[in-house]
Amino acid sequence: MILSGNGHAALSAILANESLFPRIKEADFSSVASKLARKQVIAAGLTREDLLTLKTILGDEVFEKTLDGLSPHHVKLLARRLDSSAPEIEVNTGSSALSYVRQILNGDVQADASAAPAPTTQTAEPKKNKYLGRKAFRTGR
Numbered sequence: 001m002i003l004s005g006n007g008h009a010a011l012s013a014i015l016a017n018e019s020l021f022p023r024i025k026e027a028d029f030s031s032v033a034s035k036l037a038r039k040q041v042i043a044a045g046l047t048r049e050d051l052l053t054l055k056t057i058l059g060d061e062v063f064e065k066t067l068d069g070l071s072p073h074h075v076k077l078l079a080r081r082l083d084s085s086a087p088e089i090e091v092n093t094g095s096s097a098l099s100y101v102r103q104i105l106n107g108d109v110q111a112d113a114s115a116a117p118a119p120t121t122q123t124a125e126p127k128k129n130k131y132l133g134r135k136a137f138r139t140g141r
Helices: 007-016 026-041 048-058 060-068 072-082 094-106
Strands: none
Touching: 026 048, 026 060, 048 060, 048 094, 060 094, 072 094
């Protein structure tokens, strides 16, 4: 349900007139900031510098809360976006991918987002479908 046609204006008005909204606590503002930051973090096209800028703007606590709140799927995608040549062991679970993202943000790992991921090779030939083309499975008139 949309309360206002322009959400940005509504949020700006609330922030400009905090005395009119005494029931909104600091934890509520932190929660809203974390939700909005989450939308930004999972957006495609973010670089390490973009995330560091976001971390500076939001503060360490809100940013870390945002990273912790991401689903394992989103953390893996973020790790792959930051470093497409990341070893599979670093991004195979949500917790390892989160640790890898933090290493990238701290500068412990050099992310190479331009490198192509290692291609997977198939050793076995795909089996032929023995039912393909059989009269019983044909459709048509």
